[in-house]
Amino acid sequence: MTPPLAPPGWSRWLVPPAALSVHLSIGQAYAWSVFKPPLESALGLSGTQSALPFQLAIVMLGLSAAFGGTLVERNGPRWAMTVALCCFSSGFLLAALGAATEQYWLIVFGYGFVGGIGLGIGYISPVSTLIKWFPDRPGMATGIAIMGFGGGALIASPWSAQMLETFPAGSGGIALAFAVHGVTYAVFMSLGVLLVRVPRPRPARTGGGPEPDTGVQVSARQAVRTPQFWCLWVILCMNVTAGIGILEKAAPMITDFFAETSTPVSASAAAGFVALLSAANMAGRIGWSSTSDLIGRKNVYRLYLGAGAVMYLLIAQFGDASKPLFICCALVILSFYGGGFATIPAYLKDLFGTYQVGAIHGRLLTAWSTAGVLGPLIVNRVADSQEAAGKSGPGLYGLSLTIMIGLLLLGFAANELVRPVHPRHHHVPAPRKAPDAAAAADASDVPDTTGPSSAAPH
Template sequence: MSSPPVAPPGWSRWLVPPAALSVHLSIGQAYAWSVFKPPLESALHLDGTQSALPFQLAIVMLGLSAAFGGTLVERNGPRWAMTVALVCFSSGFLISALGAQTQQFWLIVLGYGFVGGIGLGIGYISPVSTLMKWFPDRPGMATGIAIMGFGGGALIASPWSAQMLESFGTDHSGIALAFLVHGLAYAVFMTLGVLLVRVPRPDGRTASGPRAAGGAQVSARGALRTPQFWFLWVVLCTNVTAGIGILEKAAPMITDFFADSSTPVSVSAAAGFVALLSAANMAGRIGWSSTSDLIGRKNIYRLYLGVGALMYLVLALFGDTSKPLFVLCALVVLSFYGGGFATVPAYLKDLFGTYQVGAIHGRLLTAWSTAGVLGPLIVNWIADRQEDAGRHGPALYGLSFSIMIGLLLVGFVANELIRPVHPRHHVPAPKEAPDVQREQPA
């Protein structure tokens, strides 16, 4: 696949975010996985930890494929990356459909987790560096618009998936048919992004060389040698672990918290809660990342990590006393979770420049891989052990929430330790004519 066509003169940069959104809204279905957990557990006789495996592996593969494929994405362009994402993500659903139909859970893990996870990673980073080159003046807003789609994907997929399961049935055949429809529909939708995406003209206004945006520029290899990269890795990992711990088990969690109340949470209401979390995730991505353009990246992460720890504390102490309080705290945590994802590319740009920011971003997403294992493992494993001990309701989650508070405080400290990158890591600027005007057409 050749790199995408270069945008002609006068082509609006505002056409790039919709192209990115078509991919991110599709792969954002991953956040609706919890809707499939109860049917899979019933149809294939799985426990909570087992039913989380496809999702966990998908997040692991997201980080690994982004890390190892980041340089290829930079080299081959966003159209190539979006095409790879389309093929892998859709194929993952088709393999999962076969696994559900034949009741072979390992095929679902392979399809959704491994193959689909590669599509997640390549698709996730596909537009990032391109958007920053189109929007050097507002990087937080630009990446927030695109990455908002990943958070918003479940807003569409959660009720859609629930409706399909209701129509097709929650046995293995119904789940298989739902997977099949997902794979085909997302293939069509992602094709729109493949056809629409363009790269900026290499005329100096959005050039991709070391001095494209001015200021310090650091290569992907050089970034790995800086403490700033690893502090930011810890920041992202802890923030993601805290958010994903709620998100992956959202539907069962709210059901457990209020199982003994006078008004237990129904299946449809639990699916609605997942959709609400997706809306907060999506809103946080554009809202908080745009705010970071105004108040700075370090300050916004202070908010994510510090207030996030406070929200977990409220959930642990008072979460079962009021449904509105439980929902509100969870929504705030998920808005910070989404905001952290959308802000981190701009944080990387501030620290390392735009020279190889896509590849650096890909390597940083290994933090997401780690969190994709830690978050669900902490919440599901502890809940399963507590259930085996005869406990139920909020008691299933007290210990895991305390662990999340500790992790968020570790991330807060790591954020405080981030300083500007030492000049010895900068890419030497080539001798060239002064930069030309870089103002972008609106």
């Protein structure tokens, strides 16, 4: 599919809404914990088993992003968004069939494997395009789009909870909820497919808009051979592992923490907590990534990883004593978690340039695949083992919270090791021909993509 070029007069500010329509849809993955208790009750699953669809989805997200990143760069965002739409919606429909027939393996395959491919391709589909449209503010641009992934659960969590309460109890109601999700998201994601455009290439800057990046440029093949790439891989993996462990088990966790107090948390309040975490995740993606444009990527990751470890320590020591403290610390952790996702494309752009940043980003997301297994595995396995040992309430999570603190400190150390990429890894492009008269005339028709705000970044 040929990437759709922006016509004359096209505003770059129409591209973030296109990206949001996809990211808000696939961001439903963060609301999976709402489905965990009904599935465990209807199909007799343990907490570890009910996490499998989510874990596989995150694994496939990273793998499909890694292997599909080059295809996304080659075929453009419209092709990628179309693939994401088909896979993500089909995954829900397969999961609906699995729930209706009580075949859990089909739920895992549909939501986790097929839907996970849609997650990965959809996640990276707008990133490279946004960076090219907004070279002056890459952190803000990617934050706008990627905040949709974090905010997807803000919509999906209460919506899913309401459906599960309204539809018949048991696997039949779960199947119907999955089917409604699949159809609705297919319609919503199609808006992004129709709206997205890529900037026209120009031989020289004429009339505003994206300016050719003449700084450091590193190919995806070379990037994975640099220590900087692997430092960022460790940083992302540790940050995601720490955040996703809470997010995947958010509803059961807050219920367990306060089950033995005088004010236990109801199922609807737990779903509301998931929605609050989604809001923090979403706000962190645009807020912290925009902040990184001002204070630098390295400094903002120091905040994510260092302060995040402090928040986990507070939950581990005092979380059951104060519900507001527990909630506030969890919200801060999820804002750092989201900010880490939204800032990483700009960090990559700073280190490797825009040449193949989408493909590099895809390869880096294998860290997310690893974290998608580690985070839920640590929290669920520790909770199951502690329950078998006779513990309850906050005692189910003390050890896993301590592990998360250690992982964040490891990520902090990796961030301190990041240095500029050595010139031997730089890509040297072929000399460009001087533009002829026809090219110059075409350049004069290139729209002013700076939109309403063409001033210097602020």
